[in-house]
Amino acid sequence: MPKTSEPKGTTEFAALSDALETYRPPCHADDRYTADDLTPSTLAELQAGCDLCHIRTLCAAYARAARPKIGVWAGKHYRPTTHRTKGNTHD
Numbered sequence: 001m002p003k004t005s006e007p008k009g010t011t012e013f014a015a016l017s018d019a020l021e022t023y024r025p026p027c028h029a030d031d032r033y034t035a036d037d038l039t040p041s042t043l044a045e046l047q048a049g050c051d052l053c054h055i056r057t058l059c060a061a062y063a064r065a066a067r068p069k070i071g072v073w074a075g076k077h078y079r080p081t082t083h084r085t086k087g088n089t090h091d
């Protein structure tokens, strides 16, 4: 029987979603975390929020698995790769 494949990060997303049932992280309702263009100072501010987040480990696991196209996840800035410069996919 062929194996069905789940989208990348499905398991990690489930764990993150469970944690979000009882915890509001610093990124809650802050659209800047999913913006595609951030100033360096805003990025630093968002990363400081991630540093305080109680579910950062779960968030990082999801981001590593799912490789989001944009946004700040567990302190890493993910951006589209179409305009990538050498060695500059993440901050």
Ligand code: SF4
Pocket: 025, 026, 027, 028, 033, 049, 050, 051, 053, 054, 055, 056, 059, 060, 072, 073, 074, 075
């Ligand atoms: S670590 Fe993840 S869940 Fe926590 S504030 Fe940062 S982006 Fe949000």
